[in-house]
Amino acid sequence: MRDINSSIFFIIFFGFVSCSLWGQVSPKKHLAESDYGLWSTLEIKCASATGDWVCYNLAYESKSDTLFVRDKSAKKRFAFPKGTHGVFGRDNRFACLVGSTLKVLNLKTGFIKAIDSVRKFRFSSDGHTLVVLKENQQLVLERKGLAFAEIERVTGFYFNPSGTGMVYTIAKEKASLHYCPFDGIQEHFEKLASEKDVVFENIVWQQNGASFVCLKRDTGPKKENDGVRLYCYRLLDKREFELPIKSTGEGNVIDEKMVSKFTLSHDGKRVFFYLRAVRLSDNGKDVVQIWNGNDTWIYSQTEREAHPENQFCYVWWPDGGQFLKLTTAERSNIMLSGDGQYAITYNPKGVKTQFEFNNKIECFVLDLKSPDVGSHLQEKMCLADEVMPSFGGKYFLYRIDEDWFVYELLTKKHSRVSVNFQRKLHLLNTRGGVKPAFSIAGWTAHDADLLVYDDFDLWAISLKDLGVKRLTKGREKEIIFRIVPSTGQTKKIPILDGFTYPLLSLEKGFYLKAVGRRSKATGYYGWQGTAYPLLFEDKAVTDLCFTEGSLTLYCKVEDFNESPKLVALAKNRKPVEVFCSNPQQSSYYWGSSKLIDYEVNGKLLQGALFYPANYDAHKKYPMVVYIYEEMSNHVHNYVNPSVYNGGGLNLSVLTSKGYFVLYPDIAYETDYVGKSATDCTIGATQKVIEMGLIDKDKIALMGHSFGGYETAFIATQTDLFATVIVGAGVTDLVSSYLSVGWNNGRAEIWRYESDQWRMSKSLYEGMEVYLKNSPIMFADQVKVPLLIWTGELDRQVHYYQSIAFYNALRRLGKKQIMLVYPENRHRLTNDKSQIDFTRRYEQWLDYFLKGDTSPKWIENGIN
Numbered sequence: 056m057r058d059i060n061s062s063i064f065f066i067i068f069f070g071f072v073s074c075s076l077w078g079q080v081s082p083k084k085h086l087a088e089s090d091y092g093l094w095s096t097l098e099i100k101c102a103s104a105t106g107d108w109v110c111y112n113l114a115y116e117s118k119s120d121t122l123f124v125r126d127k128s129a130k131k132r133f134a135f136p137k138g139t140h141g142v143f144g145r146d147n148r149f150a151c152l153v154g155s156t157l158k159v160l161n162l163k164t165g166f167i168k169a170i171d172s173v174r175k176f177r178f179s180s181d182g183h184t185l186v187v188l189k190e191n192q193q194l195v196l197e198r199k200g201l202a203f204a205e206i207e208r209v210t211g212f213y214f215n216p217s218g219t220g221m222v223y224t225i226a227k228e229k230a231s232l233h234y235c236p237f238d239g240i241q242e243h244f245e246k247l248a249s250e251k252d253v254v255f256e257n258i259v260w261q262q263n264g265a266s267f268v269c270l271k272r273d274t275g276p277k278k279e280n281d282g283v284r285l286y287c288y289r290l291l292d293k294r295e296f297e298l299p300i301k302s303t304g305e306g307n308v309i310d311e312k313m314v315s316k317f318t319l320s321h322d323g324k325r326v327f328f329y330l331r332a333v334r335l336s337d338n339g340k341d342v343v344q345i346w347n348g349n350d351t352w353i354y355s356q357t358e359r360e361a362h363p364e365n366q367f368c369y370v371w372w373p374d375g376g377q378f379l380k381l382t383t384a385e386r387s388n389i390m391l392s393g394d395g396q397y398a399i400t401y402n403p404k405g406v407k408t409q410f411e412f413n414n415k416i417e418c419f420v421l422d423l424k425s426p427d428v429g430s431h432l433q434e435k436m437c438l439a440d441e442v443m444p445s446f447g448g449k450y451f452l453y454r455i456d457e458d459w460f461v462y463e464l465l466t467k468k469h470s471r472v473s474v475n476f477q478r479k480l481h482l483l484n485t486r487g488g489v490k491p492a493f494s495i496a497g498w499t500a501h502d503a504d505l506l507v508y509d510d511f512d513l514w515a516i517s518l519k520d521l522g523v524k525r526l527t528k529g530r531e532k533e534i535i536f537r538i539v540p541s542t543g544q545t546k547k548i549p550i551l552d553g554f555t556y557p558l559l560s561l562e563k564g565f566y567l568k569a570v571g572r573r574s575k576a577t578g579y580y581g582w583q584g585t586a587y588p589l590l591f592e593d594k595a596v597t598d599l600c601f602t603e604g605s606l607t608l609y610c611k612v613e614d615f616n617e618s619p620k621l622v623a624l625a626k627n628r629k630p631v632e633v634f635c636s637n638p639q640q641s642s643y644y645w646g647s648s649k650l651i652d653y654e655v656n657g658k659l660l661q662g663a664l665f666y667p668a669n670y671d672a673h674k675k676y677p678m679v680v681y682i683y684e685e686m687s688n689h690v691h692n693y694v695n696p697s698v699y700n701g702g703g704l705n706l707s708v709l710t711s712k713g714y715f716v717l718y719p720d721i722a723y724e725t726d727y728v729g730k731s732a733t734d735c736t737i738g739a740t741q742k743v744i745e746m747g748l749i750d751k752d753k754i755a756l757m758g759h760s761f762g763g764y765e766t767a768f769i770a771t772q773t774d775l776f777a778t779v780i781v782g783a784g785v786t787d788l789v790s791s792y793l794s795v796g797w798n799n800g801r802a803e804i805w806r807y808e809s810d811q812w813r814m815s816k817s818l819y820e821g822m823e824v825y826l827k828n829s830p831i832m833f834a835d836q837v838k839v840p841l842l843i844w845t846g847e848l849d850r851q852v853h854y855y856q857s858i859a860f861y862n863a864l865r866r867l868g869k870k871q872i873m874l875v876y877p878e879n880r881h882r883l884t885n886d887k888s889q890i891d892f893t894r895r896y897e898q899w900l901d902y903f904l905k906g907d908t909s910p911k912w913i914e915n916g917i918n
Contacts, residue, residue, distance in 0.1 A: 086668065086696060086711040087641045088539070092117055092697040097619040097636040099600045099609055101542055103143040104182065106607025108162060109633065110149065111602065112620055116699060123162065124149050126421060127607050128621045129633045131159055133167070145182025148200070152176075157187060161200065170195070175211075179237035180218030188212060194223060198239040211256070215264035222247070222267060224255045232269075234290065247288055248295060251275070259317040265291055266323045271307065283309055287326060287373045296373035303369065303378060306333045306850065307317065310758035312364055316551060320395025321448070325370050325423055327381075327391065332365040351404040352800075356886040360388040360801030361403070368551065370398075370423060377426040386419060390553025393502075394448030396424050396465050399553070399784050403439050410817075411488070412805045413439040420451070420464070423618075430559070441491075444550065446558045447502040450518065456489050461505075461518060472516050475523045478509035481596040483535070485723060488809030497559040506559055511535050511572075513582075526561075527586050533572040536586065538565050539579065542600050566599060566608070573661065575650060575690050579610060581626055589624040595691035609633070613693040615665060615706070631808065637695075643909050644669035646710030651746075655738035662719035662739045663690035666748075668711045677753035677904035678715035678743065679704065680776070682736055683762035684811075686718035701882040702759040702782055714900070715749050721765070725815050729768035729828040736769055740776075752777060753904040757896075759783055760852060760881065761811055767860060770841060771833035778903040780842045780896055783852050783881055786860035788829045792818050795851035834863040840870040840917055842899050844892060846879035872916040 095113040100122070102109045105647070107127055112118045122138030125131065133149075135141070135158055141151035149160040157173040160166075172190040179186070193760040194209035195202055212223040220236040229886035231249040248255070252275030260267045266289040273282025285298040300309055313329035320327075346354040352361065362382075368389045371378040380388050386400040398421045405414030416439045437453040444451055450461040452472075461474045473492040484490055493507040493514070504515045511529035513536055516522070527536040540546055540557065545653060559565055564583035569591055571577070578591030579599050590596055594614045601608040606625060612621040618637035621631045647666045652659060663686060665677055679703055696707045709716050719739030723731040744751045763784020772777040784792045788807070796803050797864040799914040807814045807825075818825055824831050841864065845857040854875065861873040874890045883889045901907040908914065 083642060083644050083669075086645075087706075088698060089697060090643070091696045092779065093639050094637055095623060097611060097634075098599050099611060099621065100141050100431075101143060101384040102600050102602055102607070102609055103149075103162075104602055104605065104681070106601060106609070106625075107146050107607035108143060108149065109609045109621065109623070110143070110151075111634070112138075112141075113636065116697065122151055123634070124162075125621075125633055127631065127633065129631070131165075133165070142178060143182070144178035144185060147182050148178070148185070150176060150178070150185065155190065159185065159200075164748055168200075177214060177776070178218075179213075179214075181237070184237040186212055186214075186221065189871060192226075196235070203239060204241050205732070210254070211258075213258040213260070213267070215260050215267075217264055220264065222258055224258075226254060230254050230274075232288070247293075248286075255270055255559045257314045257317065259319065260907060261319040261323045262321055263323075265289065266319065268317055268319055268326050268328075270314065271297065279295070281375055282313045283677075285326065285328060285371060287371075289373075291324065296376075298371050298373075298378060300330065301621065303330060303380075304332070308333055309332070310374040313366070316553065318391065318395065320391075320423075322394070322396075324374065325372060325395055327370055327395070329366060329368055331363070331479075334365065349408070351407060351409050353795070353802055355795050355797070356409075356800035356802075357404075372426055375426060376807045379426065379893055381421065390442070390444060391550045392444045392448040392464060393446045393550075393555055396448055397421060397444075397451075398423055399442065399444075399451060401439070401442075403552075405439070410452070410802070410804045411438075411809050412801070413441070415439070416442070416477060418442060418451070418453075420462070422464075440459075443495075443553055444555050445502040445505075446498040446548075446555050447500070449502040452505070453679075454491055457492050458727070459492060459507075467873065469704055470518075470521065472505060472518070472521060475521055476507070476509075476514070476516065478512075483510050484509045485813075486810050487725070487807075487813040487815075494705040495556050497556040499559060506538075508537065513538065513567070526582065528721075529569075534575070535570045535572055536567045536580065538571075539568050539599050541603050565599065566597070570688075575661075575688060577691070579608070579624065580684055587626070588628065590622070590630050593691070595693070614691045616645045616695060644711065646670070646707070650687060651739070653719075653738050653742040655735050656724075658722045660720045660722055660735060660739070661687040662717055662742070663687045663745060665710050665716040665718075666704055667713045667715060675750040676713060676715050676748065677755070678717060678749040679709055679900060679904075680719065680736060680740055680758055681762070682719060682721065682732065682758045682765050683760070684757070685720045687720045689718050698893045699886065699889045700896075701884065701889060702892075704896070705893070708897070712897070712901075713903070715743070723813050725813050726821070727828070728754060728813055729765070729772075729830070732765040733769045733772045736765070737773060737775055745899070755780065755900055755904055757782070761785075763852075767830035767841075768828070768833075770839060771830050771836045774838040776839055778840045778842070778899065780844070781857070781860070782843075783845045783849055784830075785852055786829065786856050788812070788825045789818065789822075790859070791852075791856060792825065794853060797853075831860055831863050834860065834869070835867050837864060837867075837869050840903060842872055842874070842896065844874040844876070844896075846881060846883060847875050847877045848879060849881045851881040872913070 058145050095115050098112040100110040110124050110842045112122050122135040122141050124133045135151050138151040138153050143149050151158055155172055157170040172189050175188045177186050183199050187195040192208050194206040196204040207226050207778045208225050210220050210224045210226045214221045223233050229249045229251045230253045232247040232255050234245045234247055236243050254272050256267040256270050258267050268287045270634045271284045271286040287296040310329040310331040311685050318327040343755045344354050364384055367380050371381050375820055382400055386402050389398055389400045399418045401416045401418045403917045405416045435457050441454040452461050459474050461470050476492050496506040507514050513526040515524045549586045567580040569578050569580050576593045578596040579589045580586045596612050598611045608624045610617045612622050618640050620632050621634040623784045624630055646668045649664055651662045651664050687717045694706045721732050721735040754776050755778050756766050757780040759782035763782040766779050767784050767786050792807050794803050806812055843857050845854040847854055864871045879885055879888050898910040902913050
């Protein structure tokens, strides 16, 4: 637990004070570490149905968080210290948990009701019904604030997808299933099934709420494996169906890890589920790992990512009682068409040895409209992660190299959908590998159109004639437009091992995130036939929060020197500030930020320059340069001061201590990532030196992960920097290329040949290039003191990379210290480690850039 730095009363008080009011008090003072605990992080949680109300949280490092509810005009507000899981019942009520106590707020009267010992709760979609399951297994239903039903011995409840009704389960002498529509009439409650010595669990609904499927387990004398059944109930005709698991084959059991993936087709005629075949000879782990040289995946990736060899997906047709095993050991993965009438099975390992992140696969299409399943092999090799069904179920979309294709399931016809699309994703994706012609946004109704992005704009491709229509006009002003899903929705919808993109309506419209590529202005637009701005300005505008059909939306607005504000947005209305976080900031000296332009090798680049707090134009300051690919887009980001640092630096703390901080962009040349980083970092630093702001002899360089690699390489190429801090970086490209990334089990080759390292050849085709980009090969050229740090359990960049560089520098007699943090991985996650690293890197900078010789650990380590 982190130390509590301020009382809950003081924290809640901040939640009610406006920024303008706070700014009227006392002269400014310098920020001290003891002040950091005053800062909170603003988190927008949810909005009411029409957007009249918003819920947000103020999160503190002390864990003294408070949940707030405010109206869009900022005139009414309610606070719930330690509140969690806040939700609205339309625009009428709000509820949240405080511990196990449910607080229910009437938004019209302001009355707050408390219900103790609550395990789970939820509002119906119309907001009138509140369902509460208490820890004593009592289910309470309230209608418009009044309890109308109390039911005992309830083990769980499950809302249908539309939130208009639910199924709940009771465990008495006989277990029972009940259906309850949310109309407030208890007489409409219906018992669906009742049986002794069983339990009903893991209920999953059909998309339209017409039926559901669950597990029915025997708890009596038959509770061994052959007492487990799939149970399906259809509400319209009140029919129930069962499939005993033992009937699917000897030794088959429900795969408990996959019950959350139970799926019903849109028409409710097919149920998809996973079974595991029990092997009598399975005695646990293998005595030896066998890494075959001709395996498409190496052993570690198979262990990490492959389905178990004895796990299979089945389909069940409840009406006819038939079932079928869909996957095999050879084709272990499956994805469904959007309507569940077709499936694709494939081997994710592909047929050739894998050296890219995703292998190229062959797909088998299965027609599941009847138990007489037909299949045919498509002789197309496509990337495993870029095969996906359309939302409506008519097509499968796939990519081969840069081109996208659709396969029409009914006609078995392939069409190249990118044939008339002239743009390509080259500006925003600068890493290695083949670039796709476009990226995917979603589908329109009936799969009429595929919505896609180029570097800047949104386009619609008609799947009838492959005609292309541009929907936004971002390229002319270099504004990047991307669709924003409503709160609680996702950009991808999982379907077993695959996913689809969401349904989007060109008639109803949608909202767009807007980012100025060079201006760094950000904001949001609406789109209804054409794009119109809601808010777009030279600040960081983020976290759009809205519900489907809401009239008012909410977002955060911040700048490096302006703490996040909660702002209400609406079409044809000026934005309204609802709340301003951290009003105490106005009592402290604070830094500022600006964009700078610089040119390297004929390319115009940008950097974000952060000025020290209480900046004096007559002084020269020390500067810290922090690098990682493109960093200028952080120019407007607000950073809470903190001692908890996972691996980067804290901008607000360093600027408060009198440092300039530079975040430059790096443009890469294929095969020369090290030289590119060196040229661009030096070019950006020289630009700031020319501005006359800093002491050219007091500049430090710092980076983590790929930025750690870049700092290590630059340290071997120049003495422009007084000191360099290298965090968890690769230093030997040869050993890294041949190593395993233990987070996913893959050989790291893909990072070099088709991703961040931007190499055009394999190691043995271009050994010289790999050696020329390896910092360890030039360790003898290091002329400045280095601080190296790493996590001992790092599974992304093995800490041996840091040890190798340390040993090379040590053998050469270079000034350096290495910090190894046990029980930490690629980033520091332990509180004590984070504090220790923060204190040490700040002391290191003060030592070399300010002449503070008090830290004895530095004196002892380098002299």
